[in-house]
Structures are given as C-alpha cells and as structure tokens.
Amino acid sequence: MEQKNVYIAKIKSIFPQTYDAVYFADKVYPSKRYGERTNTLATRLASTFGVDNRPSVLDFDVYPEIKLKNENDHPKMWGTTIVNELTQEIDKDEIGMFCLSYNASYHTDILPNLACQIAINSGLEDLDATEELPYYGCAAGVYSLNQAVRYCQAFDRPAIVFVFDQCTIKMKQLDPDDKDFNKILVSNLLFNDGGIGLLVVPERLKDKFDHPVMKVNDIYKYHTPGHLIKMTDGKFIMDSQLKNVVPKLVSEKLIKPILERNDLEIEDIDEWSIHQGGTKVIKQFSRDDHLGLDEEKLTPSIEQFHKYGNTSASSCLYVLERFFNSKQADTTATGSKGLLVGFGAGYYLAALFYEWS
Template sequence: MKVYIARIKKILPPSYDLDYISEKIYPKELAGEKITKLVKKFAKNMHIKQKPTAIDLDSIPEIKLKRKEDHPKEWGKKIVKELSEKIGIENIGFLSVAYNVTYNKDFLPNLTSQIVMETGLKTDIPPEELAYYGCAAGVISLKNAAEFCKKFNKAAISFTFDQCSNIASFIYDPKNPMFKEAIKSNLLFSDGGVGILLIPESMKSKFDHPLIELIEFKIDHVPGNTIRMENGVFVLENSLKDEIPPIVSEKVIKPILSEKDIPLSDIKEWALHQGGPAILEEFKKPEILGLSEEQLSTSYEMFNIYGNMSAPSCLLVLDKYFSNKENKSGTKGMIVGFGAGYYMASALYKWE
C-alpha cells in the first residue's frame, strides 16, 4: 500500500531581526558595551536574517515563554485541528510527536497524551512521543506514522517541533570557558514546528493537489559527541562539520539510492537539515555527495530565514518544496535529518 504526504503545516512564534535579538540577550547594562559589540559581530557572521523565538526577550536573563499560544501543547492542538479538517479527525488513527527542547513542564501525562485528550483524537495504537533524537527526530517520527498508515489503512499525523530558546545560556564573563559556545547557540537555534498529514492510498481522492509518495526510509546511529549539552550549555564542536556529513552520506543517503537503483542525479529535491552553511558546504564535496549550489539552495534559504530549528529543520525545507504546487509529477527527492547522538535518518520520496 502506498503512503502519501497530503498536507504540511508549519507553526512559528514571532520572528525578530538577529541584531535585535543579540541586543536583547546581551544588553549593555548586563554584558557591557564590549561584549554587546562582540555578539553583534557574531550575529552578522551567522547569515541569519530573522529568528523565530518563543522566549520573552524583555524578561532576560529569566527564561520564560512570551505567549501562551506558543506552548507546545497549543501548537500540537492547532496542528491536529488544521490537518484533520479535510478528512475528519475520526479518520486519523495515530499521532507521533518529536522534539528535543520544550517549554512543556507538566510532562505527566506526556505532551502527546495531553494533545490527544484535548483534541478528541481517537488513536488506534498508542500515540508516541520521541524526545532527544537530535535533528533526525522528525524523519523518525515520519517513518513511524507512514508504517501506521500502511498497516491500518488510516491517516496519521507527525508533529515535530523544537523550542531551543528554552535552553538559552546567558554567560557574560569572557573568561568562562563556555562563553563563546553560549553566544553561538543563543544566536543559531530557533523555535518552531512542522506538522505533516500522512494518508494511505485509499484516501488519495480526497485531495485535488499534488501529493508526495513516501517510498523508503533509512535510519542509523553512530555514537558521537561533537554535539552535546555540557553544564547546561549547548556545545557544537568545530570538528562536527568534518565528522558528520561523511557519516550521513555513507549511512543513510547512498545506501537507500543503491537499494532502489536510483542515480544521485535523479534526486532533484534535497530537504536537507540546514544545520548551517559550513555543514551544507561539506555536502558539495565529491567524496561526500557532490551536491550543487542549486540542489542545496532551499536548505540555505531556510537557514537564512529561520536559523537552525533543530528537529523540524529538514521538514521546514520540505514544506518549502511542498508549497510549490507546480506540476512536478515523477520528481524524486530526499528528506535528510541528522544531529546529536549521532542519530541520522533519510526518506526517499516521489511526487505523484
């Protein structure tokens, strides 16, 4: 049985200019004029225009959610409501929620259960909550939802979000060994989510726009520690750009193409995790993947607009492709997520 992506819905808190965010996180009265200037220089070199953030910038150094509607439960409820409008909530039998960082503090019952109870969703199998699978979480969640569709001939929702502002680290002492790491993570990571409605082939006639058929998934794990939390600070070692892309290529991209006997040149859309320009540049190297500037352009664009959104990042790129409703029948693409752990996952798809 074929499984399709029928709808994609992104959800974002307010976005702010990165220069403005740097001023709010590192105000002169707390950090001093010298550090404020240094942070602005960091921000300029990030190549991020706007950053969605759920944090109350006026409460720094206290970390708190600015708007009640940006609580992840409210996001989840909105995703379920909007994605079920076309087919009816009674035809959705599974919900998968994935994230790494959340503002949800009432974790029992878990966030997914809370969303199910408050939306009236009746699931055929227990809903799942995938936490701390790094930036591969969204693809893993998508795989589980697709498997449900095949087995039960019903629709499913995969909702992936991250609220990285909840682990902001306000370090104002340059002598602190975590000082620069804190600046980098505070400016790089953003907040947002992506909900995806998956349907079995039997529901295809309910939609009059082009759909994406999910063909194959590949998930792998190679232990690695260049991405980690250390003493409450998010650490990204400089070596990760050299270490992770070759592993991702060899473990979850090349194998799936080989198994399906599909040449690399046949993949026209690359929904590749936009961890940052340095990471994306590595995928251009012939020995890694040899992708062109054009093939990576959408990942670059999403990074420039939103920064690194962690788990939903690659799905944000997919949403950009999905929003283009031109006839792309037969066009193939890949969704690729990778990050801390190192967890990595890919999905091969084709436009109907």
C-alpha cells in the same frame, strides 16, 4: 508481502514572533548585564551568520527569566493548532496515530506525556497509539515520520506527525570566563523556535486531496554514538570539527545507502531537503568526496537557514514544506523525486525518499 502505498498529503508549519537577528542578540546579551565587549561580539556575530530572522517564544521584557511572550506558543497549543489545520479534509476520528518529537520544550507537566495532552486537547479521540520521541537530535522528525508511515501501512489509517523545538528557552547565560564561552555564544545565536506537522494517509484517502501528494518510497535510518554535539552541565556545545565529521558520515552511511538500495543516482533526485545545521555544514555536501551536489540543489536548504536559522528537529521539514507548497498548483509534478535528510546529536541520522504522485 507487497508494501502498501502511503502518502504525505499535507504539511503545515507554525512559528512564534520573529526578530531581527541583531536585535535578538542585543536583547539576549545586553550591555548592562554582560558589558560592551560581549554585547558587541554577540551583535557582530549575529550579523555575519546570515540568519535574517530569529523566531523565539521568549518574552524579552522579563529575560533572563524564561517566560512565554504568548500563551498560544505553548507546545500543547502549537500541536492543537497543527492538528486542526491538518484535519480539514478528513474527520479527526479517521486519525489512528499521533507522533511527536522534540529536543527542547517550554512544557513542564510531563504526565501524561505531551503527545497525549495534545491528542486530548485537539479532540483526537479514536487513536490506536500516541508516540513521543524526545531528545533524538535534529533527525527526530524523520524518526517520528517513520513510525507514522509504518502504522499507516499496517492499519490503513492516517497518522499525524508533529515536530517542534523551542531552543531559545535553553539559552545558557554566559560567563566570559567559561572555557566554552565562544561555543555557547555561537549555539545561542544559531538555534531558534518553530514547529511543523505532517499528515500521512493510506491509498484509500489519497483522492480526498485535490493537489499532488508525496508518495513515501523508503525511509532509511542510521545511528552511531558521537559526542561532537552534546549537553554539558546544561550548556549546549557544538565542536568546531562538526562540519568536517558529520556531513561525511551522513553522505557515506545514510544518503549513499538509501540511494543504492533504491537503485538511484545522485542525479535522479530533483529535490533535496537537508537539515540546516548552518551554511558551512550544508555546503560540505557539494564536495566531490562527499556527494558532489551542485549549488542549485543546496540552495533551498541554505535559503531556509538564512530565513529562520537552525530550528533543530523541524529544520529539514521546512524545506520539504517549501517543495510541497510549490507543487500544489503544478500538474506536471508527478514522477519527480526528492530526498529529506535529517541528522544531529547522537548521532541519529535518517532520510526519506519520496516521489510526487
């Protein structure tokens, strides 16, 4: 059976208040609580990671108590805002599916699930389905996008995907004698908060949008159990071998297979949106024994990391949004190709191959 064309027609991101990286580290690890040594170490590390801004939902006036600084940063409010922004060209009654994914959330009222609560709060009253994928790691957004695409193809109705993470609420208080002290400190200084939404539409609604859109050509997923990224007793731990293991796995088991089954070469991909696991992780894809990508292809992902750090499930989608926004006034965009690459704990891996239309 011929596959029906489906398009990403809109992308919108949302962030809480952002802070200077050194200021953030000083607030999270103040001298009066942790001592001068830990405070100095934290602020020094923050200045060397290359993350310019730290978006966070936390109220630092009461930290370490976990409290939202702004009630509008509750995930239900974020999701409602995103739905309203994505449905300006089409009626909300058109939307048939709402997909949600995240790994860390301030939300605690889990019944009905958050996806249902956002749908109710935003007026999505004629849905066929809501789906919520928590704890699928940094590839979670692509997994949700896959569900939305399959629904859109099967039922000829548009779908909304909302992906967010509020990682800073999970920051573990440090004990200098903890054997994982350094690992916890690093993860606490890398992960930030933010969300992003995508509108997926069938062919019949494509012309409602007076700008280029992304035709979804293929989504490929791969999973293998892995433990280099994990939670242990409430502590988020990233093994130092992560940068050596995961990029190679992603290259061999995800990117090369999706290129091969679409009869593509590395050079055929114009736009690369790679999960911002950190500059050392991203740069591994330039190795000849991985993908051999040149610096220009990696720059958008590296620059996004410098701008906002690692926002977990939503990270790679911000790079996709960057490409999306750059093409809105580009009448020559048609035909250029891109690859969205997500990977993280689990290990869950997923990639989207798209073409501008």
